[in-house]
Amino acid sequence: MKKTIVVSALALLIVAGCAYVPINPPLTHPSDLKTGYRWATTTIPKRTSNTLVILTFSGGGTRAAGLSYGVLKQLDATPMPDQRKLLDYVDVISSVSGGSFASMDYGMRGRQMLADFESKFLQVPVQKMLIHEAFFNPKNVLKLLFDPNFHRIDVATQVYADVLFGTATYDTLLQQQRANDRPFIIANATELEIGSRFEWTQDQFDPICSDMSPIAVAHAVAASSDFPVALPPVILKKYDASTCKYQTPSWLPIARENDAYNNPLRPRYATELEAYLDPQRTFLHTLDGGIADNIGLRGPLHALVSTDAFVQPQDEGRLTGMTFMPMISHAPGIRAIDRVLVIVVNAGASGGVKIDNTSREPKLPVVLGGVIGAPMDNYSFDSQQLLIQTFVPRIRTGVRYYPVMISFPMLRDKNLRDIVNNVGTSFDALTNEQLSGLKQAADVLVHQDPCFQQFIRDVNAQPTPPGSPICSSAPPLP
């Protein structure tokens, strides 16, 4: 009886305090490319390096986080001619799900992350913590039962904050970026109804007239890794476009009117933007970025081929959304790029016989895994192919392109391949063998890639020895 009264009182207290407060506040001033966490406000467009370095980190739980971390360590061990490390040259990290833990932690803490990411995250049983906090912590259990605005994803966000991110916000991230000249971190989620990538950048938040500066980065990582069904979506409030006097970019009506058959990519992109502006849409439901693009490559790829963005350029066309075209074209007054290195870190696993060794009907989770996973994997492969197909015709443009593909099927050592392929995609703690395998895989995959080798030779002005493997988009310098 006494217990019931206590529980009821607690429940009443919770219900009394459960008015809906969106995690994202409105943007109360006119949308302005000089404020907020976006490409234009970072130091990246103003860097002097003529080498553009883009990393993309895929989804795949701690397997992806571990491989991404391993690649960061490799870049930190790669000297450049000016005595700095290749890691210092990284301009953008576009990440998804498990990869977003590594990218966001690096964006927040820089090299300190390389020193303790293993003990703070990779070898921490985060999955168990999630289950414990959602099902066995009385405070959360009551809140989940009685507060309609408190969901399991909020528990996950709290766990990620406790483990890695604390109370850091996007304002903090921008301060860290500017103070330390760190990469621009793009945590990618998926907008469920629109079916499009949802980048956690202010350029994406402008059309919904929301200010992301005070939002905790833990929310972004939670959205980026928000596994469907197991966790509910991260819900964002969409404010009316008049709230921030949002200006539709000038390319949109032109592409909408003219390019349906010339270049369907543009009206499709226009459709996405229009969907965010639809006045009937008052909330967004964001889930794991892997649904829209599991390797985080599509955003950088778009910026490599297009100047179209969700924001109207300002400052006579020099302040823009994220686009690399003006830099590659050596536009006046803009950072000039002569080399583009894109390292795609794809932790997708392959191989193994799990159901094809029996005639028994497979269990539902296995079927669903295949139904969901196969299109994702195929799309990821197509994205990688698209990157190479974009670069190869540019061989004669004067800019050199180096697409580097880090993925397990490229491992020649079967034992190592088996070790990393068998690491799960949950947030379970990695064993020493798994962690060691992922770091070793990163080492092997980075250094065996012909385009990485060619990049290193080119930046060091070294000749290409006879018999070197070929990087098809960056043949040896004449």
Place this chain on the structure above:
Amino acid sequence: MDQWILVTFPEVRDVLVDDTVCGTTNKVMMVQLGTHKITLGGAQNYVSPPMPVTVYNTTQQKPMVLVFTLA
């Protein structure tokens, strides 16, 4: 697929593609396949071809030439 344009003009000016600075007059520059509004930075003392213009079937060696003249 990349496309290429050459904006000719008697002066050296910024060339804006859909309001983004992408290059300079009298130099071949890369644009996205499709239809664009091409303008010049600085004073509006010029006459441009009809805009927007659809850029397709070009190469770096055979760009679409857009002749801008002083007003």
